[in-house]
Amino acid sequence: xxxxxxxxxxxxxxxxxxxxxxxxxxxxxxxxxxxxxxxxxxxxxxxxxxxxxxxxxxxxxxxxxxxxxxxxxxxxxxxxxxxxxxxxxxxxxxxxxxxxxxxxxxxxxxxxxxxxxxxxxxxxxxxxxxxxxxxxxxxxxxxxxxxxx
Amino acid sequence: xxxxxxxxxxxxxxxxxxxxxxxxxxxxxxxxxxxxxxxxxxxxxxxxxxxxxxxxxxxxxxxxxxxxxxxxxxxxxxxxxxxxxxxxxxxxxxxxxxxxxxxxxxxxxxxxxxxxxxxxxxxxxxxxxxxxxxxxxxxxxxxxxxxxxxxxxxxxxxxxxxxxxxxxxxxxxxxxxxxxxxxxxxxxxxxxxxxxxxxxxxxxxxxxxxxxxxxxxxxxxxxx
Numbered sequence: 226x227x228x229x230x231x232x233x234x235x236x237x238x239x240x241x242x243x244x245x246x247x248x249x250x251x252x253x254x255x256x257x258x259x260x261x262x263x264x265x266x267x268x269x270x271x272x273x274x275x276x277x278x279x280x281x282x283x284x285x286x287x288x289x290x291x292x293x294x295x296x297x298x299x300x301x302x303x304x305x306x307x308x309x310x311x312x313x314x315x316x317x318x319x320x321x322x323x324x325x326x327x328x329x330x331x332x333x334x335x336x337x338x339x340x341x342x343x344x345x346x347x348x349x350x351x352x353x354x355x356x357x358x359x360x361x362x363x364x365x366x367x368x369x370x371x372x373x374x
Numbered sequence: 375x376x377x378x379x380x381x382x383x384x385x386x387x388x389x390x391x392x393x394x395x396x397x398x399x400x401x402x403x404x405x406x407x408x409x410x411x412x413x414x415x416x417x418x419x420x421x422x423x424x425x426x427x428x429x430x431x432x433x434x435x436x437x438x439x440x441x442x443x444x445x446x447x448x449x450x451x452x453x454x455x456x457x458x459x460x461x462x463x464x465x466x467x468x469x470x471x472x473x474x475x476x477x478x479x480x481x482x483x484x485x486x487x488x489x490x491x492x493x494x495x496x497x498x499x500x501x502x503x504x505x506x507x508x509x510x511x512x513x514x515x516x517x518x519x520x521x522x523x524x525x526x527x528x529x530x531x532x533x534x535x536x537x538x539x540x541x542x543x544x545x546x547x548x549x550x551x552x553x554x555x556x557x558x559x560x561x562x563x564x565x566x567x568x569x570x571x572x573x574x575x576x577x578x579x580x581x582x583x584x585x586x587x588x589x590x591x592x593x594x595x596x597x598x
Contacts, residue, residue: 234433236456240425244457245479248464253477263481264467267501268460271484273434275459276452278496280435283448294443300451308493312458315411319454320447 233273241269282306400469407465411458426453463487463494 242265249258280295283303287295297320304312428449435441435452464479466487471479485503488494 233437234430236426236430236434240427241460244425244460245464248461249468249479252465252468257477258468259478261478261480264479264484267481267484268463270500271463271488271497272456272460274497274500276431276434276456277438279452279455280441281438284438284441294445295441295448296445297447297451300448300455304455307496309455309459311408312455315408315458316451316454320451323447323450 236269236272238265238269241265241272278307279303279309400466403465403469404462407462411461425457428453431456466491 242260245260245265245268249260250256252258279300280303283295283299286302286306287293287299290299301313301316304310304316431449431452432444435444435449463484467479467483470483470486470490471477474483476483481501482503485501488497488501489503
């Protein structure tokens with residue numbers, strides 16, 4: 226199937242709609258509201274353009290510092306630059322949470338890796354008895370894995 | 375104790391209030407919004423349920439060829455920033471809908487929010503205002519977006535004040551892409567922004583409309 230890629234990627238409509246509904250139900254005094262379909266599109270488009278605007282600014286900041294990779298700090302500085310400083314504090318809080326969770330995950334996964342290796346070794350021992358050649362290859366790979374540590 | 379009666383009175387006496395109160399109102403609501411957001415973030419931060427998909431955000435970012443490498447944390451920030459941006463746009467758009475006694479959020483509410491908010495200037499060409507008839511009618515100054523002559527990058531306006539319309543109370547005007555400071559500000563005399571708008575209008579040869587508007591704008595004589 227020939228694929229023509231010319232359209233810009235869009236944010237998922239359902240998610241944008243959900244965000245709008247949640248907010249509007251707070252804002253409207255009696256919970257009565259509706260969203261015109263064109264309005265929904267306008268929100269998605271605006272958000273998409275916002276992403277472009279913010280990433281272009283962050284990219285410029287990144288390049289000014291002679292770096293190649295856009296970092297979280299670049300993004301935060303970009304927000305300042307485009308006068309969306311109000312977002313900086315909430316975003317920093319989000320970032321801290323994310324980093325914390327990431328650190329926890331890493332500590333946790335180190336343990337799971339050990340458990341998985343043992344399990345794998347156990348499985349290999351069982352299937353090898355069937356005399357399948359393929360298993361020999363697997364065994365080699367398993368040994369190779371052990372060297373990764 | 376603060377009297378929050380403003381909230382209730384806003385919808386009934388709105389047209390009579392000077393625009394400043396409306397702004398203060400908006401400001402307060404926005405402040406409340408941001409306090410709420412900060413509070414919310416401190417309470418709950420479940421990263422399994424990112425609202426906006428990170429992969430999609432990354433794709434959008436990369437649509438810009440200049441953007442090369444993105445750290446793993448960046449899309450997370452973008453997802454959150456995007457969400458907060460959408461929420462802020464929602465609040466401002468809803469305010470406009472309420473002003474017009476509507477419960478349905480329409481595209482022109484978003485366009486109005488964009489016009490009124492300086493930091494949303496980058497969106498002015500994305501959501502063009504082409505349905506402002508209800509605003510121009512009775513609301514006078516606030517929301518009186520008469521003639522959104524927002525110029526495109528090439529300097530040609532794509533919307534124009536209807537002919538025969540008296541010179542606007544002089545506030546809400548779209549502005550050429552070069553002059554972001556002038557627009558989006560209430561109670562600002564049109565002066566320069568108008569001049570450049572009418573100039574580009576001339577280039578686009580909207581001769582008739584120019585004539586109509588000159589009635590109220592003596593200073594524009596000789597612009598053509």
